Ligand SMILES: Cc1cc2nc3c(=O)[nH]c(=O)nc-3n(C[C@H](O)[C@H](O)[C@H](O)COP(=O)(O)OP(=O)(O)OC[C@H]3O[C@@H](n4cnc5c(N)ncnc54)[C@H](O)[C@@H]3O)c2cc1C
Ligand code: SF4
Ligand code: FES
């Protein structure tokens with residue numbers, strides 16, 4: 001059987017050219033241009049997507065390596081009519097200016113909240129074990145792989161903090 | 170990227186066969202290899218995808234240690250309950266490196282084999298003896314801020330950039346390797362090489378050898394610290410890092426396992442540094458003596474001269490903190 005990748009619950013055949021990154025596959029092969037290419041070298045986080053529940057940089061992985069995997073992109077998180085909690089919070093807090101980094105920020109933050117819920121520690125955590133207390137410091141450390149050239153960081157953190165605190169669901 | 174053939178290795182033996190030739194490289198997380206392939210620093214004809222070969226488990230060993238599968242991700246390792254409780258210096262070192270997205274993809278085997286971040290190495294228009302033997306070393310008289318102060322050669326002054334291996338060196342871990350001649354294991358402290366006259370050889374892996382796991386000895390406890398000094402507080406490679414496992418008994422050092430990152434072509438472990446502390450009560454003079462021994466043969470290359478005093482201060486800070494925590 002042909003190799004397939006499932007993206008936002010639709011299955012697609014993997015590309016024939018092994019050079020195609022997961023990022024280029026999403027944008028150019030199946031037309032999901034929400035995911036952005038900033039650096040193409042794992043440095044900016046604009047290409048962040050969620051693969052099998054875990055956030056990764058889609059620019060540093062080959063689509064061909066993802067046979068059987070399940071990918072969630074920004075398009076899979078919500079719609080303009082029914083945005084996810086984070087999508088809505090980014091709107092309400094002006095968590096962006098140009099918006100280029102935003103899909104990566106939101107995919108990253110979506111997975112990050114799960115990581116905190118699972119009590120995965122970060123470099124900013126005082127203790128490696130036990131419950132993680134959500135703080136601005138924790139959020140900034142955990143989001144450090146998502147750069148924002150417009151410097152919307154303060155509002156990005158505010159948006160995430162609101163959702164993390166369960167302000168909205 | 171240059172065209173290449175992609176093959177999912179069907180077995181470990183087949184992965185060894187494929188990578189025994191120079192033109193095929195193993196790919197695990199891909200976060201270092203694909204980056205370098207885009208820059209045409211690496212130009213393999215074939216990639217052997219080893220991700221589906223198994224060895225991704227993290228398991229207890231018979232003597233109370235822990236075996237980390239080479240294909241376990243850096244994240245899986247850092248958040249593993251036993252790593253967090255018994256080997257905190259390892260969790261800390263991993264969490265201090267890269268970003269969550271990268272650590273989620275990066276594997277333990279790939280992390281050990283990651284290549285230097287020397288700007289000349291990653292720019293194919295520049296001379297670099299590591300990338301192109303005999304072309305010269307751009308860094309020795311050039312931009313050398315990230316570069317080594319210990320164990321350099323006149324051929325290459327690059328550093329091994331990783332964090333995880335520095336903690337593994339302090340912990341005395343062992344790398345398990347499989348190849349066509351069978352299995353062998355190598356202490357992490359002996360896994361990476363100094364540049365010498367062959368800077369393109371970075372570790373002891375022979376062609377066709379695949380790392381299958383990393384074994385941690387039974388836990389030793391103690392105060393464990395990973396201190397990473399970098400140019401911003403997150404998401405940057407180490408200028409200097411120190412992994413320390415310290416114990417005091419009756420006010421004197423009874424354990425001092427120390428390894429250093431950012432200083433050399435390999436995680437730096439000089440047994441004399443820890444030994445000089447043993448049996449002594451902590452004092453500024455003692456910490457200075459440890460730094461003197463560590464830095465005895467240190468040499469800067471202009472831009473990285475600052476690393477010599479920075480290493481001294483970082484060691485001092487770590488030993489002071491460890492002594493306070495242990496007291
Ligand atoms: C922007 C950025 C920032 C980073 N910051 C840090 C940092 O601060 N600290 C840090 O430590 N690291 C950092 N890294 C590096 C990152 O940790 C490595 O890229 C990663 O650990 C490599 O693992 P991988 O599985 O993706 O390796 P791959 O890219 O798949 O492979 C790397 C090399 O290892 C070989 N290899 C892989 N697995 C095996 C095996 N089992 N046996 C034999 N050979 C094998 C491959 O052939 C290849 O040559 C950073 C990377 C990026 C892109
Ligand atoms: S330091 Fe090593 S890697 Fe850097 S240019 Fe010189 S030879 Fe190349
Ligand atoms: S485009 Fe992938 S990290 Fe920048």
Ligand code: FES
Nearest residue numbers: 097099148149150
């Ligand atoms: S909003 Fe412009 S880059 Fe972040």
